[in-house]
Amino acid sequence: MITIKGLEKWFEQLHVLKGIDLIVNPSEVVVIIGASGSGKSTLLRCINFLEKFQKGEVFIEGKAVNQQDEKMINEMRSHVGMVFQHFNLFPHMSVLHNVIEGPTQVKGMGKEEAIEIGRYYLDKVGLIDKENAYPSMLSGGQKQRVAIARALAMEPSAILFDEPTSALDPELVGEVLLVMKNLAKDGMTMVIVTHEMGFAREVADRVVYMDEGVIVEQGTPKQVFDLPQKERTQSFLSRVR
Numbered sequence: 001m002i003t004i005k006g007l008e009k010w011f012e013q014l015h016v017l018k019g020i021d022l023i024v025n026p027s028e029v030v031v032i033i034g035a036s037g038s039g040k041s042t043l044l045r046c047i048n049f050l051e052k053f054q055k056g057e058v059f060i061e062g063k064a065v066n067q068q069d070e071k072m073i074n075e076m077r078s079h080v081g082m083v084f085q086h087f088n089l090f091p092h093m094s095v096l097h098n099v100i101e102g103p104t105q106v107k108g109m110g111k112e113e114a115i116e117i118g119r120y121y122l123d124k125v126g127l128i129d130k131e132n133a134y135p136s137m138l139s140g141g142q143k144q145r146v147a148i149a150r151a152l153a154m155e156p157s158a159i160l161f162d163e164p165t166s167a168l169d170p171e172l173v174g175e176v177l178l179v180m181k182n183l184a185k186d187g188m189t190m191v192i193v194t195h196e197m198g199f200a201r202e203v204a205d206r207v208v209y210m211d212e213g214v215i216v217e218q219g220t221p222k223q224v225f226d227l228p229q230k231e232r233t234q235s236f237l238s239r240v241r
Contacts, residue, residue, distance in 0.1 A: 001026045001158050001189045002047060002080070007056035009042055009213075016042050017053065018213040024158070027187040031200040034210035035236060040193040043210070044160045047191070048082050049073045061157060078106055081151030081159040085167050087143040089135040089150075096122065096131040099150045107154070114153070121149040125179050141172030148179055158189035165196060197240055201225055209233045 002024040009017035017039050024030050032040045045051040047058055049067055058065050060076050067073065089098050099122060100114040109117075122128045125145040135143055144164055151159050161180065165173040177199050184190065184203045194200060200207055200221065207224040209217045209232075217224060217233045228234045 001028070001061060002191070003057075003059040003062075004043075004047065005057045005059070007043070007046060007053055007058070009039075009046055009051065009053040016213050017046065020056070020213075020215060022208065022215065024189060024191055026157075026189055028205045029184045029190045029192065029203055030206045030208060031192045031194060031204035032208045032210060033194070033197070033200060033236075038210045039213040040210050041162050044082070044162050044191065044193055048077060048080060048160055050082075074106070078102075078154055079157045081154055081156040083144070083147050083151050083159060083161045083164050085163045087135070087140075087147045087167075089143055089146060091135050093134070094131065095127065095133050095135070095138070095146050098135070098146060099153050102150060102154045117155075118149070118153050121152040122146075124152065124182075125149045126175075139172055140168045141175045144168065144176045145179055148176070148183075152183075158191065159183070161190060161192040161194070163193050163195065165194065195240070197225070197237075209236065211236065 004020055004022040007017050007020040020043060034040050042051060046053045049065065052067055060080060065072055065076050096115065096118050099118040103109040103114040103117060104111060119128060119131065122131055125148055127142060127145055130138065130142065165176050168176065177196065181203055204221050206218060207221050208215055209224060211232050217228060217230045224233065225237065228237060
């Protein structure tokens with residue numbers, strides 16, 4: 001579904017990603033863990049071309065994406081959704097209108113069909129009763145669930161999640177993780193950057209540990225959490241447990 005080859009990213013003198021190779025298969029849930037500043041979020045933003053990179057290639061469904069081609073990037077983004085840490089909902093739009101904005105504006109879908117799809121995904125995230133509410137009336141957990149419904153309404157092949165619970169109060173984290181667990185059960189391809197180790201252990205098909213811009217180790221949750229091979233992984237896990 002997603003193939004990354006030799007990805008290198010600098011912010012001026014700072015070498016943030018140092019030759020990343022990663023394959024994400026259809027219906028696979030890949031969870032990326034690591035300390036702050038290890039390059040996890042930058043990697044996601046490069047996959048979705050929110051950040052330009054200096055070397056390497058990104059393939060979506062087998063097709064190399066040219067990062068100079070805006071039309072190609074927009075087409076790719078309709079197949080690969082993204083959910084951010086800070087929701088990014090339009091405050092002046094109702095919940096339902098936030099969700100249908102993508103299908104109507106990007107895909108050119110008729111309003112009635114978009115509303116039907118929007119309501120389906122709001123129901124999926126448990127918020128059908130909030131379709132006429134505005135973002136200011138919602139809790140952080142509800143806003144994040146609307147953001148997930150908005151990504152799903154584009155009916156993407158894969159969704160990238162950039163620390164989707166880190167801006168939430170602890171008591172609201174569970175409701176967002178539950179939605180993501182259900183997506184995993186439904187076979188959605190997901191790449192998730194998170195600090196929630198219990199969630200990573202439960203949901204991931206594969207855990208990728210990053211440190212200082214490189215993939216140090218990857219494997220099943222059991223391999224990475226219970227039998228880490230690399231000293232850097234062991235050290236990191238001993239601090240977060």
